[in-house]
Amino acid sequence: MTDVLDVASLDADGRRALERLILTLADSKRLLGIRYSDWLLGAPSIETGIATSSMAQDEWGHARLVYAMLKDLDIDPVTVEHDRSPEEYASVGALDAEMPDWAALVAAMVLVDGALTTALASFAEGTLESARGRVPKMLAEEEFHASLGAAWYRRLAESGGDARRLLVEATEAMLPDVLAWLGADDAPARAMVDAGVIGPADELVSAFRDRVRDVVALADIDVDGTTASTGWDEARGRTPGHPDEHAVERVRGDKNRALFVE
Amino acid sequence: MLEKVYDVFARKDRGDQLVHIGYVDAMDDETAKVHAWTTYDEERWFEMCVVERTAIVPVNRDDGPFAKARRAADHD
Numbered sequence: 001m002t003d004v005l006d007v008a009s010l011d012a013d014g015r016r017a018l019e020r021l022i023l024t025l026a027d028s029k030r031l032l033g034i035r036y037s038d039w040l041l042g043a044p045s046i047e048t049g050i051a052t053s054s055m056a057q058d059e060w061g062h063a064r065l066v067y068a069m070l071k072d073l074d075i076d077p078v079t080v081e082h083d084r085s086p087e088e089y090a091s092v093g094a095l096d097a098e099m100p101d102w103a104a105l106v107a108a109m110v111l112v113d114g115a116l117t118t119a120l121a122s123f124a125e126g127t128l129e130s131a132r133g134r135v136p137k138m139l140a141e142e143e144f145h146a147s148l149g150a151a152w153y154r155r156l157a158e159s160g161g162d163a164r165r166l167l168v169e170a171t172e173a174m175l176p177d178v179l180a181w182l183g184a185d186d187a188p189a190r191a192m193v194d195a196g197v198i199g200p201a202d203e204l205v206s207a208f209r210d211r212v213r214d215v216v217a218l219a220d221i222d223v224d225g226t227t228a229s230t231g232w233d234e235a236r237g238r239t240p241g242h243p244d245e246h247a248v249e250r251v252r253g254d255k256n257r258a259l260f261v262e
Numbered sequence: 263m264l265e266k267v268y269d270v271f272a273r274k275d276r277g278d279q280l281v282h283i284g285y286v287d288a289m290d291d292e293t294a295k296v297h298a299w300t301t302y303d304e305e306r307w308f309e310m311c312v313v314e315r316t317a318i319v320p321v322n323r324d325d326g327p328f329a330k331a332r333r334a335a336d337h338d
Binding site for chain 1: 301
């Protein structure tokens, strides 16, 4: 068993690095839940809509659990969840805009959800005690997301025509951002590797490529030949940009703020 | 790729009988598992199984949905 991290022993840079890691994971989960929720009523079948609804709930539940890890750093997660501007979000860039069609959502299931699961699998095996305890159940629930994503990816890729074209376009648009996010290898990322909180970037990217290689090959996309986006915001641990204002208003619950009772 | 009908069976506790609780449409076994688990989530099931309807062998009737599914599969 790997030693447990004593969070109190982290210096200021280490604390900021852990905060950033938690936010990149939690914000991505929260935004992915929003993007899934947009398709509850627009999915191709009733069963698929119900599955998408369930996945949205999963992602929001996972986000809540990951945000709560900020308490390890004596940071109030309620403020973080409800009071930040879009420019402060650390979610993966591929989630910045709403998914224009079902094919894009399927690509997000495979790529974004797949990258998050890859990162969380490593996080669960690291030294942060709260991650060890909370993440394994998330990973079990993610198995259903992966199954649905892969099945739909196959179906759209093999159907040809517009469905396949949209799938290819969405995959090509998302993949570089996902690779940049997962492959973060700057000072804060390396600090977390040194502390044993998560695995090194090359291991994460390699595991992700293994995970999606055969799936995206169905659309003739070579994950090994795709390079990460350039441009990097070290403070947030993501590529430049931010999620759209409307999505963040929904994430924060602005519309019903008067009823906020937490 | 046409969707197929899968029947869903589940039991709440270890000692319970596995009972038929409904059906889902799905592309394949993997999607059927996802659809069944997310559609029939009103209970904390101890065990859930899906079976493609065409795999069910009717015993005493040839006019029900299971027999019709079987006949249609035999003609494919």
